[in-house]
Amino acid sequence: MTPPQLVVHRDKELMAQAAAARLITRIVDAQASRGHASVVLTGGRNGNGLLAALAAAPARDAVDWARLDLWWGDERFLPEGDPERNVTQAREALLDAVPLDPARVHAMPASDGPYGDDADAAAADYAAELAAAAGPEDHGPVPAFDVLMLGVGPDTHVASLFPELPAVRETERTVVGVHGAPKPPPVRVSLTLPAIRAAREVWLLAAGEDKAEAAAIALSGAGEIQAPAAGAYGRSRTLWLLDAAAASRLPRALYPQASA
Numbered sequence: 001m002t003p004p005q006l007v008v009h010r011d012k013e014l015m016a017q018a019a020a021a022r023l024i025t026r027i028v029d030a031q032a033s034r035g036h037a038s039v040v041l042t043g044g045r046n047g048n049g050l051l052a053a054l055a056a057a058p059a060r061d062a063v064d065w066a067r068l069d070l071w072w073g074d075e076r077f078l079p080e081g082d083p084e085r086n087v088t089q090a091r092e093a094l095l096d097a098v099p100l101d102p103a104r105v106h107a108m109p110a111s112d113g114p115y116g117d118d119a120d121a122a123a124a125d126y127a128a129e130l131a132a133a134a135g136p137e138d139h140g141p142v143p144a145f146d147v148l149m150l151g152v153g154p155d156t157h158v159a160s161l162f163p164e165l166p167a168v169r170e171t172e173r174t175v176v177g178v179h180g181a182p183k184p185p186p187v188r189v190s191l192t193l194p195a196i197r198a199a200r201e202v203w204l205l206a207a208g209e210d211k212a213e214a215a216a217i218a219l220s221g222a223g224e225i226q227a228p229a230a231g232a233y234g235r236s237r238t239l240w241l242l243d244a245a246a247a248s249r250l251p252r253a254l255y256p257q258a259s260a
Contacts, residue, residue: 012207043086119177148199160190
């Protein structure tokens with residue numbers, strides 16, 4: 001487990017802009033070293049805010065979009081094109097504005113796709129797609145993503161792994177169907193903690209006073225079953241990107257020198 005690093009920004013707008021700049025740099029570095037990069041996107045207001053900031057960033061053209069693989073950490077199991085689906089929101093915020101290779105945009109199955117309303121079958125399909133993309137150098141059933149981003153919910157959930165529910169306890173499968181989620185819609189598809197931990201870097205995004213308690217709990221030694229965000233960490237780096245409101249309940253000792 002890599003100890004988390006914290007960066008605290010003045011407000012959510014600055015946080016989104018700085019995170020977007022950080023992501024551009026990380027993608028460009030990965031493409032320079034290996035020829036391609038892979039990123040796992042997150043939805044929600046912070047994930048979509050980052051994508052919108054990236055779309056507006058002058059440096060976005062430094063990315064070779066055709067050599068970027070995009071995956072998702074979770075998805076609402078709704079029909080294709082539903083405005084609540086993470087992929088729909090990501091397309092509106094960024095994806096439709098950049099020259100991606102459609103074959104490298106790995107959206108999770110929709111509820112009107114080939115598996116119908118069977119979220120577990122859809123999850124198994126996504127797990128198979130991840131396994132097919134993993135190479136020998138990844139040492140596991142999913143690619144070693146360059147950056148995997150997660151929003152943190154007020155209840156400490158990440159992806160669609162909610163406290164105490166079966167999905168957060170999963171140790172074998174990389175993708176699961178989620179049933180009975182405490183926030184709508186109740187049926188979802190989500191990466192599990194083992195898949196999340198395959199990433200080289202995991203970035204957790206939290207902005208707003210309503211995320212302050214969750215951040216404090218997750219960063220104060222809570223268990224991952226009770227606080228899933230506490231169990232999300234990367235192989236080489238775990239980065240918490242917060243605004244001042246979300247960091248307001250953290251012990252001051254956790255603030256790094258680099259916070260701004």
